[in-house]
Amino acid sequence: MPIVEGLSFSYVLHEMPRDRLPFRRWRFELWHGARLEAAGWRTSERDALRALRKHASRVAHAMFGLRPPGDVPGGPALTPGAAVRLIHGGIAFVLVPRQLEVPDALGALGA
Secondary structure (H helix, E strand, O other), X not given: OOOEEEEEEEEEEEEEOOOOOOOOEEEEEEEEOOEEEEEXXXXXXXXXXXXXXXXXXXXXXXXXXXXXXXXXXXOOOOOOOOOEEEEEOOEEEEEEEOOOOOOOHHHHHHO
């Protein structure tokens, strides 16, 4: 089976502050370029990482008009802040942490 290569998604994963809910929550975001493809929260970091892999596979397959396989994409463990290459069905993609750019406030003053 041929495998489609070259897709890259970025992600954000962080623990949400506790508020009126008595349990911990982890927020995830999946980005493809400047487009937010999926976002949500889970009650454990492990479940949030699994959701990232699942949504990335769903989006990658949809880009080529394919239906993703029913199982959750396996492969190397995704640890927060690390990049990982995954293969699910006939699609290979990379999940890379999204670096938020902070504008240089002093640079704007000097120009």
